[in-house]
Amino acid sequence: MRTTTAFAGLGLAAALVLTGCSAASEETAEEPTMSEEAEAPVIDTVNSDGANLRAQLTALLADHVYLAGAAIDQALQDGGDLTTEQVAAAVAALDENSVEVAALVGSAYPDAEQPFLDSWRSHIPFFVNYTVAKATGDQAGVDQAVADLGAYAVSFGELINSVVPELPAEAVQAELEMHAQTLLAAIDANIANDPAYFDLLKEAASHMPMTATALAGGIAQNLELQ
Numbered sequence: 001m002r003t004t005t006a007f008a009g010l011g012l013a014a015a016l017v018l019t020g021c022s023a024a025s026e027e028t029a030e031e032p033t034m035s036e037e038a039e040a041p042v043i044d045t046v047n048s049d050g051a052n053l054r055a056q057l058t059a060l061l062a063d064h065v066y067l068a069g070a071a072i073d074q075a076l077q078d079g080g081d082l083t084t085e086q087v088a089a090a091v092a093a094l095d096e097n098s099v100e101v102a103a104l105v106g107s108a109y110p111d112a113e114q115p116f117l118d119s120w121r122s123h124i125p126f127f128v129n130y131t132v133a134k135a136t137g138d139q140a141g142v143d144q145a146v147a148d149l150g151a152y153a154v155s156f157g158e159l160i161n162s163v164v165p166e167l168p169a170e171a172v173q174a175e176l177e178m179h180a181q182t183l184l185a186a187i188d189a190n191i192a193n194d195p196a197y198f199d200l201l202k203e204a205a206s207h208m209p210m211t212a213t214a215l216a217g218g219i220a221q222n223l224e225l226q
Contacts, residue, residue, distance in 0.1 A: 053108070053225065054216035060101045061208035065183060067094040068124065069201045072131050073190055080132055094124065108219055112163045119159055123152045123176075130184060135191050149180040160215070167218035175211045182207055 071090035078084045082091075098120050106113025126148040133141025157173035182204035189197035219225070 053104070053219060054212055056104055057101075057212035057216050058209045060097060060104060061212050062205045063097050064094070064101065065179075065201070065205040065208060067097050068127060068183065069186060069190075069204075070094075072127065072187055075128065075131065076135065076190060080135060082128070095121070098124070108223060109163050115159065116163075119152075119156055123149065123156070126152065127180075127183065127187070131187050131191070134188065146180075146184070149184075150177070153177045153180065160218075164215075164218045164222045166221045167215065171214065175207075175214060178207055179204070179211065 067090070071087065071094050074084075074087050074090045075082055078087055081087065098117060102113050102117035102120060105116045126145050129148070130142060130145035133139075133145060153173045153176035154169075156176050157169035157171070160167050160172045161169035182200070186197055186200035186204050188194075189200050
């Protein structure tokens with residue numbers, strides 16, 4: 001009975017408060033202006049061009065990491081023989097992913113599709129060179145591959161900035177350097193037969209949404225996409 005009375009009291013109090021607010025608002029209300037009457041445009045943040053670009057980039061770049069990991073793992077299983085049927089199939093799948101990423105960029109900037117593809121393809125052999133050198137104890141080869149990946153990050157940043165000025169070359173470079181560092185850590189674990197390889201590969205892929213967000217954001221700003 002006390003509980004019922006308490007809720008009833010709260011309900012009465014709320015009604016009184018609302019009534020008071022309503023009365024006060026009636027006294028102070030003014031006619032709405034035209035700007036207030038006009039409704040703000042509704043932007044579909046799920047199906048907009050900008051959202052679709054970001055989603056597609058995220059998926060393709062995450063695939064890139066896993067496909068690169070699969071190709072490198074297959075090459076290690078085949079003793080470093082890059083000519084086996086299995087390695088060739090893995091490399092073909094990875095290259096198809098590169099073509100898809102370039103086509104997505106080309107859908108926004110047609111003239112940039114081929115330069116992007118040529119550039120993107122060029123960095124993949126550096127990971128292969130690193131793997132072979134690391135597995136065979138060739139420290140000079142390891143150092144050269146790391147240097148090549150570093151130089152690629154710089155050139156790729158400059159390429160993207162030349163197409164999308166809203167994306168600073170240094171920011172793009174930093175994203176590529178993170179990509180290289182995390183994937184190289186996974187490769188090291190794979191060569192050492194360390195079970196941490198799987199978590200490290202997953203970590204490398206987990207950075208791709210951030211890269212996709214940066215790229216898609218710059219493109220959306222440049223092309224005024226919603």
